[in-house]
Amino acid sequence: xxxxxxxxxxxxxxxxxxxxxxxxxxxxxxxxxxxxxxxxxxxxxxxxxxxxxxxxxxxxxxxxxxxxxxxxxxxxxxxxxxxxxxxxxxxxxxxxxxxxxxxxxxxxxxxxxxxxxxxxxxxxxxxxxxxxxxxxxxxxxxxxxxxxxxxxxxxxxxxxxxxxxxxxxxxxxxxxxxxxxxx
Numbered sequence: 567x568x569x570x571x572x573x574x575x576x577x578x579x580x581x582x583x584x585x586x587x588x589x590x591x592x593x594x595x596x597x598x599x600x601x602x603x604x605x606x607x608x609x610x611x612x613x614x615x616x617x618x619x620x621x622x623x624x625x626x627x628x629x630x631x632x633x634x635x636x637x638x639x640x641x642x643x644x645x646x647x648x649x650x651x652x653x654x655x656x657x658x659x660x661x662x663x664x665x666x667x668x669x670x671x672x673x674x675x676x677x678x679x680x681x682x683x684x685x686x687x688x689x690x691x692x693x694x695x696x697x698x699x700x701x702x703x704x705x706x707x708x709x710x711x712x713x714x715x716x717x718x719x720x721x722x723x724x725x726x727x728x729x730x731x732x733x734x735x736x737x738x739x740x741x742x743x744x745x746x747x748x749x
Contacts (some may be wrong), residue, residue, distance in 0.1 A: 581729035589723035594645030602652030629654025669731030
């Protein structure tokens, strides 16, 4: 067994748990995020020694910072940042940045999907619920297409994007057997 096996095992176990808990409770448990961080740094120390400690800690700093920069410092919760730190510690700084870029792209796609759902911010732009013309100048609303917009802010369980981004980058990294495949 080598470092890649342990990192892959940590990611494959931690990411689905984080996604499930964030979807169901809108929280990512500290026990999960800190366990991922500690286990990743410990694995790096075990297999790489002091350089592994430096890589793990640098990745744990780079991942949440790059995620904050990609989001302009808004919209992320502390659980998301702690989960990103755990992913960064597992991947190291270079692959952590690639993972956060993939996370931002996946998060953008998920946000667009949520906004296009009925009741979402962009739902009124979909022509499926346009009023029918019964006679010239008389519009009748389509039944079942009432909008239910609220003033409450739309939130998204971002651990789903972080988990999918980490799993995607890990799979590509293992497939290509190269840390800087994206360059």
